[in-house]
Amino acid sequence: MKERIKVAVMGYGTVGGGVCGVLTEKSSLLGLRSQGEGSVELKYVLDIRDLSDSPVARYWVKDIGAIVSDPDVDVVVETMGGVEPAFSFCMKCLSAGKSVVTSNKQLVAEKGEALFEQARRSNVSFRFGAAVCGGVPVLKTMVYGLAANSIRGFAGILNGTTNFILTKMFKENASFEDALSAAQRNGYAEADPAADIEGRDACRKTAILCSLAFGRHVYPDEIPTQGVTGVTDADAACAAAAGGSIKLIGWGKKTDGAVYAGVSPMLVPASHLLSHVDGVYNAAELHGDKIGSVLLYGQGAGRDATASAVAADVLDCIRRPGFDPAYSWAPSNGERVADGGVLPCRFYVRGTAADPEKAAAALSAALGTPRFLSRAGAPADELAFVTAQPAPKAHLLETLGSVTAFEALRIFPVFEG
């Protein structure tokens, strides 16, 4: 038991600023919660920018050496973002025997293997709860709450920006472009929104969830990823007609020893809670062999929510300073994620047909009475439906190819939970 636990924060951006705020504001509470007494105190804030006029001026250092060489620093928080220099700095801290907490999903998704290896060797704690779903303790629940379970799979709305966009399209019939502009105006989307709308952010979180759930490093480039740029207000309206909504879902499952994963827009039926998760909120469902399903929902981003997750991890490092094998994964075994397209599911399909009646009859014959969807204001040649029988995607594509009267424009899986 140490009376005053000292923390260094690397990177004074939005999240780093939030973490500094929590640490200074709640120093005694954090001491009480982690050890039953004492305090948790900010000692350094590392940034290449000049912080001499900031509220953390007295903690400001420019050189990582100051943190690494100070035996008084117990825990280092990394909130710089990106892979370098965050990776080198974290490795130095771990090597110096300091526990490390990060909110950086790219770092963990791409460099987790090496970071765990060093943390194990130094027998220190390495934690990254804020990297997935921000403030919502999804990773912690998986590792500690469901500790007695083998995780069978997970699925979630892991990116708030795209969920804001899809919600706006769904609830207000906004076009994709208008919804994206609104997200940017509200500060939910970057000026360059590519990482969000192309699904890369959700993909990184999916990779982390997969790795932790199934125990070996799954890299983002293994995961088939489709963003939301192909979703239109027409799809949103068709989804409503089908009694559901379109959501960008990151998912993973383990069946017969193989790991499957993907990120793509899906039609989520209203009977599932995920279809009711709106706006910038995140939600993730975890499936365990004992618990069945558990769903967590909350703010996936934002300064204070993310800082809340980082601070909780800092406390875990204090409570359990040694390496925690349960909160880690093994190196990749070289096997890649299996192609989820082979898993049978139902599909939402929207396309065009010069003669919709004839096409509908042909599709009904070929697919076994799909459920056709109608929406107000649809062009005369639009035909949209949900297939009735689960089938692998290749099988669906083959069948659709055989119906020459119909050309498919959108094919999204139906989420089955």
Add this chain to the structure above:
Amino acid sequence: MKERIKVAVMGYGTVGGGVCGVLTEKSSLLGLRSQGEGSVELKYVLDIRDLSDSPVARYWVKDIGAIVSDPDVDVVVETMGGVEPAFSFCMKCLSAGKSVVTSNKQLVAEKGEALFEQARRSNVSFRFGAAVCGGVPVLKTMVYGLAANSIRGFAGILNGTTNFILTKMFKENASFEDALSAAQRNGYAEADPAADIEGRDACRKTAILCSLAFGRHVYPDEIPTQGVTGVTDADAACAAAAGGSIKLIGWGKKTDGAVYAGVSPMLVPASHLLSHVDGVYNAAELHGDKIGSVLLYGQGAGRDATASAVAADVLDCIRRPGFDPAYSWAPSNGERVADGGVLPCRFYVRGTAADPEKAAAALSAALGTPRFLSRAGAPADELAFVTAQPAPKAHLLETLGSVTAFEALRIFPVFEG
């Protein structure tokens, strides 16, 4: 680090049997997850019944002395239910320096003060995650996931039996009696369902959540509790007309230093996730000053789901065998929970009026244009509405009392999140 952690289970009922199953089935996994190696093993099963023909025959003991006096036992699980002898047995185990895990909400709600006191004195762990929402790690999330937050409040669907009944009334227009029978046929309700339908079970869980959230023991008898026996299919239909559903909500909040809490049916608007929590599922929303809201959802009861939560607590006891002040609360200070009726909210009201048109006009004048609700098959003298302006309940009752043309039969708060 101990190679083989030994566990005793007191009470071989549904939950106890599930715990024994997890411990024997997952002995090595639990060792790995708690310590990184070794095993977690069942050593004793205590029951007054003859277990000599059961799968746990070789662990069976009838005398608590066998467990208390065996220095090899690290953790004792209590799944007997009720206050005595569970309380005496737990106290003996804690006094003997053994960590204790219980799924017994009545025990924790009524005897938590004394149990914490003994755990603190013996410096051992006392955990009870399974006592609220079964397998869903609500308490663990509050204490560890939101460790950097001050908890402002919570609200949840804490009883699966009544949620099954209300869902059946809502989705199938079943009467209360038919829905209760269905719950009994499906094994979701006891032959004597009083503790569930009168709200006592939800009240105990609310008391535990309040105590942990606000840091001092809140006793069940402090919490104004109304069950679901007063809810009819007419209310379910009116709630649907209002764009929501009736749910039994257990809630607590701390405002200006005062703790408010209650259990009662509420009209939950469809815009809130809780209105979509159906069947025997549980959900709880926690409000923290940093995180905003987090909601957890899953199976609140059942053998395996509850055993999952108990086993996770056993692992926490192994990881951190000493007393954890963060996972406890102070004794009651004698102050009782404040009357939630003073907090302004909107209300759902259903009643009768000999002349509904005249009554509606009078109510509109008195209440400031409430939203009137119509449902198919309503008797001619029925009048139901949702008030427009939040007001304390006493104020509403006074106003309703002044409208002599209308007699209120049901008054439920509108859930505001």
